[in-house]
Amino acid sequence: MMRKTVLTTLVALLLLSVVFMQPAAAQTTTLRVLVHQNPPMVEFMEMFNQQFQERHPDIVIDMSVVNANDLSTVTQTRLSANDIDVIDIFGFSNAVQPYMENVDAPNWQQLIDAGLLMDLSGQDFINNYDAATIADAGTYNGGVYAINLGRVSYSGVFYNMDLFEEYSLAVPTTWDELVAACQTFTADGIPCMTAGGKDGWPIFVGAYGMIGAIYPDQAALVEGLWTGTIKWNDEKSMEMWRKMQVYARDMIEPGASGVAGDAAPGRFASGAVAMFPGGTWYAPAIEASEPDFEWGYIPFPASDTPEDNQYLFGKYDQGWAVAANTPNADAALLYLAEFSDPENYQAFVNAVGFIPTQPTAQLSTRIGEQVGPYLANFRVGYEQYWVAPxxxxxxxxxxxxxxxxxxxxxxxxxxxxxxxxxxxSGLDAIGG
Amino acid sequence: MYHFGRGRARWVPYLLLLPGVLAYFIMAVGPSLATTVFSFTDASGLPNAPVNWVGLDNYEEFLFLGQAARDNLNAVGRTLVFCFFVTTIQFALGLVVAIILNQKLRGRNFFRTLYFMPVILGAVIQGLIWTLFLYPLGGPLAQILGTFGLRSEFLGGPPTEAFAWVIVVQIWANMGVTMIIFLAGLQTISEEYYEAARIDGANAWQVFTNVTWPLLTPSVNTNLLLNIIGSLQAWQLFLVLIGYRNGTQVLGYLIYATGFGQTSGSVTSSFRQGYAAAASIVMFVMVLVIGLTVQYFLRRREERLVG
Known part of the structure; x- marks a missing residue:
């Protein structure tokens, strides 16, 4: 009996201590952050989060990382469940143009219309970014709903300098030169190009430079496709398709469909292949894999005329948005403010290789040096304009x-x- | 007449059933009804977003609008093809393995565990195992093919090949369940029937067709229905193994991708849960019709064989 009483008292004390300990635990704010998988960016964020927590011991960062293909899905579900505070969101794109009919609003617009993203207008840290970026990649209906952290090019190709030197090949500036270089490499058993085909999109995104070489004005391309002045099977487009076939069949190494997106930079850096078509965001991963590896980055030389191969096409990449209903609004805004601090932002740009969207930031990385000569010719790419009926x-x-x-x-x-x-078929269905 | 007594005692079984029935209504019937209602709206699935009644528009779009409708119907066809191959092969393999592992063999428990093990792995782990096995740049199968001078992109190759590999993985992942149900069925068949058949001079095939097969009828029915319904609704392995690729989508994956705005890279898409709900209802009708038809014939067969 005595033992029972002691035991009961102990259990009661234990329960009471748990109850009374709760207010102390509640003083800590857990800030939930969602980002997409991009190894250099994730690595930087882990470091930044650690420093942020050290400066603010009352805030704990709980960061989730998802594949880029699933970012939209996870954003929707976690916002709906009010289970996220800070969201990684790609620069606003695919907006519905006046000539488009029978289309759906892009997901970022749906999120804002549903009142799920916080209007950041008036926050001081917005002024750290250039006005054009805020207008183009984060503003909707007069409100600022995202700060965009950088532009990337996806129409270029990385090349192995040592291999080109070893085979006495000049860096290709035309399609014929590219084909000849690839033939030289493959004849000697070296695959010409690789891509992270397991993720699906790197195979076709690697060829986006070909669309750019044929249609340098990609906003006009999208309007032309919608209005019928451009067809995917007209003579001009056929040149693109013929070259794309050569790219898929003869340039990309067999087996590339099994290479994961985040493994492809390492494969290129290992020297196993001569070239790697892809976005500038791969540069930090290449450097991290083999710091002594010598590489360069050029616009995909898909045209027979060197002047047409001077453009880089790309997009606004990752940005930050805040959940409108977050119970941790102060912590979320503090997080964005500290991230936007010019010193932190410069470290971020250095880590991920983005083309900066803060005017004070320097493009001092290796990829910065490589794309610098083409920045005046930087253009937003086709996929950022395209909306299908x-x-x-x-x-x-x-x-x-x-x-x-x-x-x-x-x-x-x-x-x-x-x-x-x-x-x-979709265009004909309009009004049908 | 009153199996559970008289008076208040009559209500005890109903009270005991109540929690289960309530859970079923809340977890299964409620969402199903909500999906039906959603299918007549333009709901995005986002809280606070306006929801408008659009009548049969979603169904009209899914079934008749442009080439997309023909692609949807192709996905329905692909789902049926997937169901056919998965059901028949998984059923046959499960039966053969169960019969073998029902014999008095050394290490049979080990093999039973081995064959059942894939079942307990989640779709992500199952996908990872096969992605590594089918890695085209030096994976085990690529090396075997390489010794014969052959090569393949496997899951990243032409859609037909990628689709065939998902069938293989689906069978590998679920054959253990089929096997266990057959094993349970085999163990309920009394040894006396086999002895009697052998005394009558029946050979192995005659024993199987006249004793084992008829007496396995309940297991056959259960397995067939589970395999058919499971394969018609499959989508996780498609997501994990090949993602959203032209020429490989089955209806279940199409619904997931549409409803949750699955994207390719950073290309934005839209949230269309109303439309996805309509596609879900199409799938529900398909599963219902096929399931009821199969069940009707299985019951008739069971009555004929077992009585």
Whole structure:
């Protein structure tokens, strides 16, 4: 009996201590942050979070990392559950243009219209970014809903300097030179290019430079496709498809479809392949894999005229937004304010290789040196403008991955006709 | 007449059933009804977003609007193909393995565990194992093919090949359940039937067709229905193994990608849960029709064989 009483008292004391300890625990704010998988960026964020927590011991950062393909899905579900405070959001793109009909608003616009993102207008840290970026990549209906952290190019190609030197090859400036260089490498058993094909999109994004070489004004391309003045199977587009087939069949190494997106930079840096078409965001991963590896970055030389190969196409990449209903608004805004501090921002840009969107930041990285000469020719790329009408077929996109060995097509004309027919099907459905 | 007594005692079983029934309504029937209602709206799935009644527009778009509708119907066809191959192969393999592992063999418990093990792994782990096995740049299968001068992109290759690999993985991942149900069924068959058959001079095939097969009827029915319904609703392995790729989507994955705005890289898409709900109802009808038809024929067969 005595033992029972003692035991009961102990349990009661334990429960009471748990109850009374709660207010102390509640003083700590847990700030929930969502980012997409980009190894150098994640590595930087972990370091930044640690420093932030040291400066603010009352705030604990709980950062989740998801694949870029799933970012939109996870954003939706966690915002709906009011389970996230700070969100990684890509620069606002794919806005509906006046000539577009029967389309759906992009997800960022839906999130704002539903009142799920906080209007950041008036926050001091916004002034750290250049006005054009705030206007183009974070403003909607007069409110500022995101600060964008940098632009990236995705239409260039990394090349292995040592291999080019070893084979006495000049860096290609035209399509013919590129084809010849690839033939030289493959003839000697060195695959010409690799890509992180397991993630799907790196195969076709690697060929976006080809669209740019044929259609340098990509906003006009999208309008032309919508209004019917440009067709995916007209003679000009056929040149693109023919080159894309060569890219998919002869340039990208067999087996690239199994290479994960975050493993591809390491494969290139190992010297296993001569070139690596892809975005500037891969540069820090290449450097981290092999710090002594000598590499360069050029616009994809897809045109036969060197002057047409001077453009870099890209997008506004990662930005920060805050959940409108966050119970941790003060901590979230403090997080963004400290991140936006010029010193922290410079460290971020150095780590991830973005083209900065703060005017005071320097582009002093190796990738910065490489893209510097082309920055005056930087243009927002096709995919950032494109919105498909409802009813389009699944092939209504200029993707090199539709060709064998990654897809089913082995004839450029057949593929071009299919792509145009799938697009036309959606355009014809308007008002139908 | 009153199995559970008279008076208040009559209500005890209903009271005991109540929590389960309530849970079923809240967790299954409620969301199903809500999905039906959503399918007639333009709901995005976002809280606070306006929801408008659009009648049959979502169904019209899914079934009839442009090439996208034909792609959707192709996805329905692909789902049926997936169901056919998964069901038949998984069923046959499960039966054969169960019969073998029902014999008095050394190490049979080990093999039973081995064959069942994939079932307890989640779809992500299952996908990871096969992604490594099918790695085209030096993975085990690539090396085997390489010795014959062959090569393949496997999961990243042409859609038909990638699709076939998902069938293989789906069977590998779930064959253990089929096997266990058959094993349970085999162990309920009395040894006396086999002895009698052998005394009558029946050979192994005759024993199987006249004793084992008819008496396995309840297991056959259970397995067939589980395999059919499971494969018609499959989508996780498609997501993990190949992602959203033209020519590989089945209806379940199409619904997921549409409803939750799945993207490719940073290209934004839209949240369309109303439309996805309509696609879900199409799938529900498909599963219902196929499930009821199969069940009807299985019942008739069971009555004929077992009585």
């Amino acid at each position: 409802r009813g389009v077929g699944q092939y209504a996109a200029p993707w090199a991955s539709f060709f064998q060995p990654f897809g089913t097509f082995d004839d450029p004309q057949t593929l071009a006709d299919t792509v145009q027919a799938d697009l036309q």
